[in-house]
Amino acid sequence: MDKAKSQAFMMKVVADLAAATTVSLVHVGDRVGLFRAMAGAGPMSREALEQRTGIHPRYLEEWLAAMFCAGYVEHDADADTWQLPDEHAVFFADPGQEHYLGGLFKGAPALAAMAPRVAEAFETGQGIPFQAYGEAGPLAIEHMNRAVYEARLVTHWLPALPQVLQRLQAGGSALDVGCGTGVIPILLARAFPAARVTGLDVDARSIEIARENARQAGVQERVQFVHQSAVALEPQGDGYDLISTFDVVHDLPDPDAVLRRIRDALSPGGTYLMVEPKVAERLQDNAANPFARMLYGISCLHCVPTSLAQGGPGWSACWGETRARLAAQEAGFGSFKVLPIRNPTQAFFELAA
Numbered sequence: 001m002d003k004a005k006s007q008a009f010m011m012k013v014v015a016d017l018a019a020a021t022t023v024s025l026v027h028v029g030d031r032v033g034l035f036r037a038m039a040g041a042g043p044m045s046r047e048a049l050e051q052r053t054g055i056h057p058r059y060l061e062e063w064l065a066a067m068f069c070a071g072y073v074e075h076d077a078d079a080d081t082w083q084l085p086d087e088h089a090v091f092f093a094d095p096g097q098e099h100y101l102g103g104l105f106k107g108a109p110a111l112a113a114m115a116p117r118v119a120e121a122f123e124t125g126q127g128i129p130f131q132a133y134g135e136a137g138p139l140a141i142e143h144m145n146r147a148v149y150e151a152r153l154v155t156h157w158l159p160a161l162p163q164v165l166q167r168l169q170a171g172g173s174a175l176d177v178g179c180g181t182g183v184i185p186i187l188l189a190r191a192f193p194a195a196r197v198t199g200l201d202v203d204a205r206s207i208e209i210a211r212e213n214a215r216q217a218g219v220q221e222r223v224q225f226v227h228q229s230a231v232a233l234e235p236q237g238d239g240y241d242l243i244s245t246f247d248v249v250h251d252l253p254d255p256d257a258v259l260r261r262i263r264d265a266l267s268p269g270g271t272y273l274m275v276e277p278k279v280a281e282r283l284q285d286n287a288a289n290p291f292a293r294m295l296y297g298i299s300c301l302h303c304v305p306t307s308l309a310q311g312g313p314g315w316s317a318c319w320g321e322t323r324a325r326l327a328a329q330e331a332g333f334g335s336f337k338v339l340p341i342r343n344p345t346q347a348f349f350e351l352a353a
Helices: 003-031 034-038 046-053 057-070 102-106 108-113 115-124 137-160 162-169 183-191 204-217 255-265 290-309 320-330
Strands: 074-076 081-083 173-177 196-201 223-227 240-246 266-277 335-338 346-352
Touching (some): 003 057, 003 102, 003 108, 046 057, 057 074, 102 108, 102 137, 108 290, 115 290, 137 183, 162 240, 173 183, 183 196, 183 204, 183 240, 196 204, 204 223, 255 266, 320 335, 320 346
Parallel strands (some): 173 196
Antiparallel strands (some): 074 081, 266 346, 335 346
């Protein structure tokens, strides 16, 4: 045995466990407003932060120490002050900004709590229904994605599809398959008042939230939400000018069948925008990529179990461009194009019949 190698691995295991506890404490700090209170405030004493937030002093003292050891906040030992650097605050200060990462941590505790049930699924081969992840599941997914979707969908991503912009501006139709709580359809309805927009999802709770979100956004008359499996998707009228899926295909009970139905539901000249997790094609090229580590972890804890629960194949969320291209070809799409959109975690594919 290489003792040095063994020792190094032990330190990695401890670091991983430490990271897991940090995730929970970041969730706590984001939820109770500690990051927002420290953002832009410069060096602060613990007492000043306590007065600003009302957090119990012992909890606050221990949280600050943990966040310092994790590298999230800075501590001046001589002045006994604490600071959240601007370079860190940008990711936690404002939930409305596209760089906000707090949403990633909102669903982490519930996901970790599912580990015992996932272990049982490993042994039985059974899946785990989406609903088993709790009523907060749809909102956790929304919080993970809302800020970047609001910042990027209309102003950065859709301009890569100029023909789609023209059709929607002229009153065309759009369908978002696996719409969740309706973020994408609502953004489309707000940006293209003349367009007809539909969101479809198999989860009743998500559709309920989506309809309420549409009412709050004032677009409830211009966007329709349908509680239905994507496997049952049927062409409507002349078809849809845009069909989109955002991190959905790998979760489906029958991805091949759904891709065929999406192709058939497009209007002549219509576009299918498929957005899926972005990883290197070869597994070994993902070893040092923290995004890939995160995506594979979420896939193992959530995506594969929920697909299997529907009788699906349990595709990995990290299925990659090559498999996506092959699936598109087998579904009968005539073209498959990788869009030149810069994003560290998502790949954008343009498909046409």
